[in-house]
Amino acid sequence: MFPKLDPLLHSELRLAVMSILAGVDEADFTYLKKQTGATSGNLSVQIDKLTNTGYITVEKGFKGKMPRTTCKITAAGQEAFSKYVEALKEYFK
């Protein structure tokens, strides 16, 4: 019996965002957009979903005069991501 995969992470864009954030301290919206190749609207929606579940936190601020949105993975997000990867490995045993 295969373990159930976290439906919130089992989505292409959300998984890509989590994969990026799992390896860095924090990343801003522009960087995530560049790395994933997603549109701003689509990325915003997925970031909101991850934020609402408590997997990431979003902080809005400024870099000089430009607005800057910074995303950071939470401890719960790290744990969920690790569990997701462990569950994926079961599929290949």
Added chain:
Amino acid sequence: MEQNKEMTASESLQLITETFNKNRKDILRGSAKYFLLWGALLTAVSLVIYLLWHNTGKPQWNFLWFAMPAIGYPLAALMGKYKTVQPQNEVSKMLSYVWSVFGAFAVTLSAIAITLVPMHVTLIIVIIMGLAECMSGVLLKNWAIIIAGFLLGIGGAVFAMTVMGEAQLLFFTLGGLLLLVTGLIMKLQYK
């Protein structure tokens, strides 16, 4: 990238691996520009001081070393100002810490040697510079950088004890060129 695309377990794992690797490469390639900046600056400053000292016979030109952080830090800040903010991973953070510690040691020891306790600054700086370069190679898992750092530190120490006067500065020029090469290796390694 679509948010609702159905993925198999294999596709998910592939996506995680590819995203992780691409992110790591981009971050380390982004760090390379600081090696290029400090390498170019060290090469230029050491050569200028060497030429001035050689042509005038005045070692006081060594005070120009303090121009290096004065030019380098604002330039480094400017380089990151107009681009997408590059996130930091563990390796890029460690690289930054290693070279910041080197910079702090080099500037403080130079200031102490000039004002309080005379010491063989070239010998000390070339050793810790070799050490910092070696550590960078370890962090980047690159043997060429590790060996180059080792040779710079050990060779520089021998050079500093056997060659006197302005000729010692040429080893810093070599160190600057080594930083430039390290930056280029990183650009190529994480292409």
